[in-house]
Amino acid sequence: MRPAILETQPAFKKILGYHGIVFTGDKQFKVPGFDQYNWLVDVNACFSTAPNGDIIDRTQTVTQPWSMHVQRPWQTPGSICDLESCFALRTKDLLDRKQHLNLLWSGGIDSTAMLTSFLRHGQSLDQLRVLYTINSIKENPGFFLLLQQRDDLELIEFGGDTYLEQQLDGLFVSADGADDITASLDQSFYAQVGWSGLQQSWKDFFFEKTNSVDFVNFCEHWFDHSGCNIKTVLQARWWFYTACKIQKFPTSLAGLVRDDQPLPMGFYDCELFEHWSAHNLHLIMPRADYASYKQCLKDYIYAYDQDRHYRDHKQKENSAQLTWYRDKRQALQGSQYIMLLANGQRIRTPNLPLLSEREYRACYGHSLDYLFEHV
16 A cells, blocks of 8 residues: 655645645635535634644544545543553553653653653663753753753753764654643633633534534534544544644654654654543643643642642743754755655655755656545
């Protein structure tokens, strides 16, 4: 079977025209003739004024204009573990792979909770490397001091030329997935709707945004595939980001690794955490105060580091350092690509980000047309 698309980069929009696909709007990215897919685009726009990232329907019930590979098709949540068990089991799963684990630590809530799990549950830390930056220390200086006290833990500052010329073996593990399973609740959206808005009917919210009964009816049917009783805006937001966005961000870090290295993995990108969150959305933000967002993760960290200030005051930040490093690395090394296929192949042309159809066809001819046969 020929590989489908795993992830796309900005130049992907340009090649759509080469394959007969016309889309409307720079932000909406709708494709005529794909009504259900376009409604997913509308869901994205309802939740974000600047939506980004591939929409990948893990229910596999919506036909997309191009062939996207679904790494983990959605499974209806069944029996669940408590959060402590989720951390322990996920950590064991990764350690059992018997490879070095390069843990990308930003100092933020998600990556600190991930690192805490390895510190608590790893019998030996010989497999681990903690990759950090100056920004990581600024964001969580107390935790960095704890890391420095561990003689059995390798710390690597992932700045300067390190990330440009890295020759590290093993798997790269990011904290991606945590935002998605916690409804990706950024401050701008919370400021827009408030606590009461998160608890309101998603149907009322979507109809107010779109004035479309057909759109609401589609969402009601598509939400049924979650296997959960989705009633509120918070639940709807959790479902969309978990069902359609969780795959995008770990794979988008492919530019940090060499072509011959395994693709980065998201620590929280697994059924354990998403099934736990499906049954525990009330723990995502337990109080009408944005500072309580991800309180369950901050409590998990506190049980290890006893940093009361971090627990009580730390808020979600957009840790863009790795994205900057990825983009800079690709630009300096000429390793930018158009799209990433499920077999790990980067589709690229020699002069990116400049691109022409003549150059694209000279490299690939019509060998990639199969990816766009839905049109």
